[in-house]
Amino acid sequence: MSDIIRRDPRAEWIARNRLHPLHAAMQPVQHSWMGPNGILRKNVHGVGFIGPNGIKRIDRSGAQQGGASKRTAAAEVQLPLHQVAAPAFYINVVPDMVGGRLSSHDRDLLGLARQLAGSDGAVLVVVFGEHKESTFATAGVDRLLVLEGHEFDGYSPEQRVQGLRAVDNQFNPRHWLLPDSRSGGGELGRRFAASLKERPATRVWQIKGEECIGRAGAGQEDLARPLPRLILAAAECADPVSETRHEVLPVELSTTLARSLPRIEDLGAVAVDPAAIPMAEAEFIFSGGNGVKDWALFHQTAAALGATEGASRVAVDDGFMARDRQVGASGTWVTARVYVAVGISGAIQHLQGIGACDKVVAINLDPGCDMIKRADLSVIGESAAILQALIEAVAAYRNGAKRDAA
Numbered sequence: 001m002s003d004i005i006r007r008d009p010r011a012e013w014i015a016r017n018r019l020h021p022l023h024a025a026m027q028p029v030q031h032s033w034m035g036p037n038g039i040l041r042k043n044v045h046g047v048g049f050i051g052p053n054g055i056k057r058i059d060r061s062g063a064q065q066g067g068a069s070k071r072t073a074a075a076e077v078q079l080p081l082h083q084v085a086a087p088a089f090y091i092n093v094v095p096d097m098v099g100g101r102l103s104s105h106d107r108d109l110l111g112l113a114r115q116l117a118g119s120d121g122a123v124l125v126v127v128f129g130e131h132k133e134s135t136f137a138t139a140g141v142d143r144l145l146v147l148e149g150h151e152f153d154g155y156s157p158e159q160r161v162q163g164l165r166a167v168d169n170q171f172n173p174r175h176w177l178l179p180d181s182r183s184g185g186g187e188l189g190r191r192f193a194a195s196l197k198e199r200p201a202t203r204v205w206q207i208k209g210e211e212c213i214g215r216a217g218a219g220q221e222d223l224a225r226p227l228p229r230l231i232l233a234a235a236e237c238a239d240p241v242s243e244t245r246h247e248v249l250p251v252e253l254s255t256t257l258a259r260s261l262p263r264i265e266d267l268g269a270v271a272v273d274p275a276a277i278p279m280a281e282a283e284f285i286f287s288g289g290n291g292v293k294d295w296a297l298f299h300q301t302a303a304a305l306g307a308t309e310g311a312s313r314v315a316v317d318d319g320f321m322a323r324d325r326q327v328g329a330s331g332t333w334v335t336a337r338v339y340v341a342v343g344i345s346g347a348i349q350h351l352q353g354i355g356a357c358d359k360v361v362a363i364n365l366d367p368g369c370d371m372i373k374r375a376d377l378s379v380i381g382e383s384a385a386i387l388q389a390l391i392e393a394v395a396a397y398r399n400g401a402k403r404d405a406a
């Protein structure tokens with residue numbers, strides 16, 4: 001075959017002409033690819049697609065991207081596998097696993113652990129009891145140790161510390177990393193440190209060489225100190241792992257754990273009024289906007305779901321919701337695991353406030369609105385009918401559960 005480069009001027013012209021109907025088909029669909037050194041490369045300019053009127057559109061849900069799904073593309077990209085056959089040392093991480101899954105704080109911590117592990121060390125994650133996580137490999141986990149048993153259920157810090165002591169004896173990790181959070185990691189880390197007689201570095205947000213920097217003085221000061229063995233790290237202490245895949249090899253404890261003294265008795269969770277939970281701390285928020293036509297039904301649905309109520313600014317300005325319920329740039333920035341937006345269009349000021357939410361569900365009449373683009377799950381239709389159906393579905397589910405229990 002001749003090595004003369006052949007050009008198709010017509011195809012080039014179509015590729016340049018945003019208004020041509022074949023323009024999208026002429027664009028390279030590959031937005032990320034593997035570079036020669038095994039690092040994933042991304043073309044940030046390739047994000048989005050040109051709409052019918054020639055304006056560039058960026059689909060926040062990732063469902064379109066010029067006709068090719070971003071999620072499918074992500075699934076197709078096989079990240080390079082990082083293997084550590086014989087680890088020179090271990091970096092142990094104890095994630096919070098709120099709801100049985102890695103939280104964003106846990107992922108930041110794993111990113112930090114990877115930095116400390118380098119190419120010779122292995123990141124060993126210790127998980128208590130059952131979990132639902134399926135993405136340990138892409139979160140940077142080389143070894144996984146699951147400590148099973150009912151003794152770790154609920155609030156069991158003494159038993160957990162005992163488990164961690166056994167892991168410490170067996171693996172002798174170079175560092176222990178726990179999230180300095182209110183979801184368990186902060187307390188467990190301090191108890192563990194006391195049991196090891198170590199002085200931990202707390203609220204660490206940066207590690208530079210052999211030094212770490214943590215927040216102190218009621219969040220007003222930074223405290224630099226030599227890197228200790230036990231680190232309690234703040235959220236956003238490092239970027240989560242995104243460019244490598246890891247083995248997640250299961251490891252086990254070689255010793256059997258003795259039961260600790262039952263000095264603490266877990267009496268179970270206390271029912272709280274969802275309305276009394278501060279918006280910034282609520283895990284499940286049911287938010288209403290201008291598209292809610294029946295506010296009594298809205299409150300009824302939130303109560304049936306056991307969710308904390310939120311609102312758009314329009315709903316607040318119109319007097320349907322209290323000012324402290326407003327979500328968004330001029331309201332509260334929320335971090336819920338599930339955020340349901342009923343009749344909210346998704347104005348930029350509102351979307352800013354829900355940027356840290358894990359899963360967003362949109363109920364809206366308009367399939368083209370920005371909230372639907374942001375949402376992980378959308379229900380297109382009239383809000384009153386959907387809320388009514390939701391109440392019925394919750395009631396049927398609860399009755400079914402009661403029947404099964406009987």
Ligand SMILES: Cc1cc2nc3c(=O)[nH]c(=O)nc-3n(C[C@H](O)[C@H](O)[C@H](O)COP(=O)(O)OP(=O)(O)OC[C@H]3O[C@@H](n4cnc5c(N)ncnc54)[C@H](O)[C@@H]3O)c2cc1C
Binds near residue numbers: 292
């Ligand atoms: C400086 C500044 C700060 C702001 N700060 C905030 C803020 O913190 N928080 C905030 O929320 N806004 C804020 N805003 C206002 C923001 O720009 C939007 O005006 C507001 O978020 C719109 O609220 P909405 O989505 O409820 O109403 P709309 O924009 O009117 O949207 C209503 C939505 O409901 C849908 N709908 C209508 N009828 C139905 C039905 N029967 N069933 C289902 N869906 C239906 C429509 O399709 C539409 O998508 C701010 C604005 C400014 C200028």
